Amino acid sequence: MVGISSAGIGSGLDIEGIIRSLMAAERIPLTKVTQERTAINTKISIYGIIKNSFADLKASADKLSNLSNLNPLKTTSSDDKVVSATASSSAAKGSYSIQVSQLAKAQSVAAPSVATSDSVVGTGSLTLTLGSYDSATNTFTDNAAKTPVTINIGEGQQTLDGIKQAINDANAGVTASIVNDGTGSRLVLTSKETGAVNGFKLEVSDADGTNTDAAGLSMLAYDPTAAAGAGKNAESLQVAQNANFTINNLAVSKASNTVTDAVAGLTLNLKAITTAPVNIEVALDDGALKTTLDGFVAAYNKIRGNLKDQQQKDATLSKETTPSTLERGMRNILREQVAQYGIGLSDIGLNFDKDGVLSLDKTKLDAAVAANPSILEKVFTNTATTTDARIKFVGADTKTLEGTYAINISTAYDGSNTVAGTINGVAGTGIGSVLTGATGEASEGLQFSVAQGAAGDMGTITFSKGLAERLSDWIGSLSDEGGALVSRTDGLNSRKKRLDTQEDRINLRLEQVEKRYRAQFTALDTMLASMQQTSAYLSQQLAALAQQR
Structure with a gap:
């Protein structure tokens, strides 16, 4: 018997076509799984679009929760080349008349010249002290906020350029540079900050044993209270001075030309001495x-x-x-x-x-x-009103509930300790002058500051949550564990995983079913081929018998 190499060859039946038709019917459940997965993916995609749109809304709500966005201020100057200004949300709207009589300047001195920047000056040490000089009393007062800095000048640093580098590396509050004035090279020292309190004196401990003369390292000395050539050896180029100006005719003196602390929320940029009042208008930037x-x-x-x-x-x-x-x-x-x-x-x-x-x-x-x-x-926004002016609302968080809370302070804030007290009878957490509501309480996250020295019954604070804050909190909860968006997308993803498992089972079953069909139809094909051969043989024998008659 001839071997059959492909289904249907022996019998002539379209066995491959039959198996394809049968398997198509068997694959109907798999098609349904694929269609359902596609539908789920589409849903997940749409929920992603919804989630992103909610994120955009939350970002917009958060902007409205920020006071600076609700009270944006703009400033206009009648002459911004002389005085300009910027305002934060805490500034008061109104007009400010500014007149500048003196700009703040940094002190600058120049040491005597030497041939070149590589010329040897000397060794020893330099002590830079920041402070203010009063010419009327010929006194120098150290700046208490700045610590004097001593700079050692050793072998290898004794040139003018080496001394310049040593001063700059010391970060002592002055900047050193070298200027060639046409007759030689001079070391120029300039305060890093403007203002009278940021002037300086430079004292020298000279390796040659004489600290105030014009020879060796001491040629750099500059003590404004000393005599010229005897400790005041450098030349004064610019004295340290404050900016002097008036705001609505009130005299003000500041160390910097950028003034941030004269009017709350308003930054003034003083650029030149005025010849006429400059009017600054602060108004809502609608x-x-x-x-x-x-x-x-x-x-x-x-x-x-x-x-x-x-x-x-x-x-x-x-x-x-x-x-x-x-x-x-x-x-x-x-x-x-x-x-x-x-x-x-x-x-x-x-x-x-x-x-x-x-x-x-x-x-x-x-x-x-x-x-x-x-x-x-x-x-x-989140706001609060208090019945005692010594209590100031600081803030709250998403867990703080709206309501009115009684305040009692048991330990007053003295400027250096930590305040202690209760909110609705429950002890809060104190940090400095700020008291915060306890975890798990309705006041959780509520923060307010207590004025120094205030203690006892401090009345109440009534907290309200603004609509932007409420909306932002609600949108945030949608993406928290158990939130509506998370729960729904988690459910869809879980269903998709179950479909993946179901698909694997169906594919395994289909593989087994196809093997069974092929085995069955191969056996049928073989049987039919054998029967066809037997039938042909019998036909031949019957034909032979008929011829013998």
């Missing part, structure tokens, strides 16, 4: 504010649109409740009021239409801010 609010509106409407789209009849997530639950939760937060103040979004011009689309009425916003400058802070 353009920046509206840009921030427009960004929030756009981010809200984007995620709302995403969630609405997935609630439509033929949407991928149409049969899931998560999109509608998320939309409702988000909308409900923004339709709340801040109870302590009885205000909400509609009071500042943020309104929902009948379809839930958010928009900003900028005319109403302007009117609301004009009538109540702190209204945006009250609507959006």
Whole structure:
């Protein structure tokens, strides 16, 4: 019998076609698994889009939780080439008239000249002391905030260039440079900081035994109280001086031309002596504010649109409740009021239409801010009011619950210790002058500072969480363990893993089924081929018998 090498060759049956048809039917469950996995991947992708849109909304809400974004200030100067300014959110709006009579300058002195920067000067040590010089009394007062620095000048450092490098490496509050004035090289020392308190004196301990003469290392000495050539050997190029100016006719003197501590929240940049008053205007930057609010509106409407789209009849997530639950939760937060103040979004011009689309009425916003400058802070951020002015709200966290809390201080802050006391009868945690609510309590995370020396019953603090803070906290919870977005995507990923396992089982079964079909049809093919050969043989024999008759 001839061997059969391929199914169907012996019998003539289309066995491969039969097996393909049978296996196609067997693979129907696998097709369903593939289709379900594709559907799950699509859902996971859409939830990723929703999660990203929520992240954008949270970022916008966080901006509104920051007071500097709710109270952006702009400054204008009548002559910014002379005086310019910048303002933080804590600055007071208004006008400031600035007149500058003197700019702050750094002290600078120049030592006597030598032939070149490689000329040997001498060895010994230099002591640089920062402080202020009073020419009226011929006294030098050390700057208590700066420690005198002694710089050793040894062999290999005794040239003018070596001394310059040693001074600069010492970081003693002055900068050394070498200037060729046409007659020779001179060491020039300049204070790193401007202001009268940042002047300096340079005392020398000269290896030649004489510390104040003009020979050797002592030629560099500069003590403003000494006599010229006897300890005051360097030449004064510029005395250290403060910036002297007036703010609304109030005299002010500062060590720097960049003044950050004259008016709270306002930085003044003094550039030149004035010939006429320079007017600085500090006002609300309503353009920046509206840009921030427009960004929030756009981010809200984007995620709302995403969630609405997935609630439509033929949407991928149409049969899931998560999109509608998320939309409702988000909308409900923004339709709340801040109870302590009885205000909400509609009071500042943020309104929902009948379809839930958010928009900003900028005319109403302007009117609301004009009538109540702190209204945006009250609507959006965490705020607190106290019944005792010695208690100042510092902050809170996501675990702090809204409410009114009684305060009692048992250990007053004295400027160096740690305050101690209770919030609603529960001991808080003190760090310096700040007391924080205890973990696990309604006041957890609530922080306030206590004025130095204040103790006993300090009244109450009433904490309110702004709508932007509430929204940001809620969005954050969606991605926390057990949150709606995490739970749903985790569920989909778990289902996908089960489908992967199911697919592996089906593929294993299909492999076994195909082997069985091939074995069965190979046996059938062999049997049919044998029967066909037998039939041909019998036909031949019958034909032969018929011929013999």
